[in-house]
Amino acid sequence: MDGLLLLEQVLNGFQLGLLLFLLAAGLTLVFGIMDMVNLAHGSLYMMGAYFCATFTGWTGSFLVGALLTIPAVFLLGVIVEMIALRNLYARDHLDQVLATFGLILFFNETTRLIWGPIGLSIPLPEFLSSTVEIIPGAPYPVFRLAIILMGLLVAGLLYFIVARTRLGMLIRAGASNREMIGALGINIRLLFTLVFGLGAALAGLAGLMAGPILSVEIGMGEGILILTLVVIVIGGIGSIKGAFIAAIVVGLIDTVGRSFLPEILKLVLSDDSASTAAPAISSMLIYLLMALVLAIRPQGLFPPKGVGK
């Protein structure tokens, strides 16, 4: 039985890890090439979930809703970038943190105004809400598998874009020297806007996939934002590869730790104190991991080339 539970939890861990990766990829790209901290990234995730719930309600189909959501969040990201964030690139990080904190307040309240304080749910179509036996005797929800597949697909696509296309080349060049690619005649403003939109779309995708399993509610982006920050700090800010590896590790440790830590603690503590201490300790695990990584490598595991010295 324990083996099956472990398998299930490992899959859940992957699924959380891939969701985190979608968020972390956008955040780390935005940071890498624009040197910009965007706390409102979690709000875009939340908007993804709300848009998808609304579009699914209108069209009656989750898939159509999802397909409409991604360009909508992309557009929202572009608008936010053009109105508010563009003016902040030249500012210091404190200003960016504060302004994007203001954006979070704005998004949360606007959402409450439009959709009301009660959370929404996203109904899944039949074929996604069933379960499938991954190995005999171990049913697993199809939708969670779909998240894993989607996450891997996007990771592959992102790798292709960043490593093989002209846009990716500009992104990488921008990450190592912003002024230089501007001087070479590249329209950085447009590049920034595009990258921000791309990051927003990825956050929206994460939101619409998380919506059906978690609940769609105000503030849903904030908890996961902190996890995402932990991921990009561990992975090295600006590095897609670092974000991917750190996201999977954080997802696994968090999920598997939460379900097995009580058992492990019972080996050394009494049953009572183990079950009291376990929730507190398991939620601390990833922060301990982060502290450990930073104590050894202050720049994260995989800082991008040319950064960190």
Next chain:
Amino acid sequence: MTLLSPRVLINAALLLLLAALPFLTDMMGDSYYTGVTSRVLILAIAATSLNLLIGYGGMVSFGHAAYLGLGAYIVGIGAFHAIEDGIDWMLNGYYQLAATLILSALVALVIGAISLRTRGVYFIMITMAFAQMLYFTAVGIETYGGDDGLTIYSRSDMLGLIDLNDEKSLYYLIFFSFLAVLYLMHRLVGSRFGAVIRGSKSNEARMRAIGFSPYKYRLTAFIIAGTITGYAGFLMANLNDFVSPSMMHWTRSGDLIIMIVLGGIGNLFGPLYGTIAFMALEELLSSIPLTIGGLNVGEYWQIIFGPLLILVVLYARNGIDSFLPGTRERAK
């Protein structure tokens, strides 16, 4: 700066007003504002100590609310055991105070020692993550109420020296604590230690070249700020009679930073003005008597507050401080 510049007069007038406040509210027959102002002053203590890090030291700590919660939880846990288990000494305010100061200093030492190895954005995120770790710890401990928090049925017992149950006594304890912190900051920033902190902010390489190791000084500043804020938490618990994890949530740390920026960063009195402005804005915006399409605007005040914050950041970088007359005693 001359001794009696308009700026000094304005600051002095504000402090005098604060000193007389409980009597003024007595005269108005409404002690509501004594409680509110107590709260403002406690937050101003926390913000003033954070200003040492952000304003003078350039260390943007995004986890300062954690210490506020830490101090408050010590009062809460002390009262909890004194009442539930009859352990009387845990209600002793001096023990609680000592535990608060020692524990917040230790926590600041550990968080600072790791976080200060990093710079810039990494530092912001790590301090935030550490604070979240403490937040989740508080949520996870069911004995002390977990998510719901802990009602404090008995305030700290100061053994007859000062009665914290009396609103006025508590107010003056808070007020004089604030003055003491203000004076401490004034001396600290002007000292050799403060010069190193400020110097490391503007040019770390030069500080190293003339023989200082900024790390030690920064860590010391980090511990001082954490300890003072822990003390503010001790006061806060006694004022609110309640402590919950939400006190340490990262958005509360954000609020503290907003207070500093609203008031004008790197200025001794800035955090006080900022805290007053923050609380006043919250109060004003949330009571806007305007109804559009059946919706009460005040209920959604953060829709206004959020963009306002962005505007302040973009166009009024020095906050309220830039509207005050006289030269700015600003640490460059």
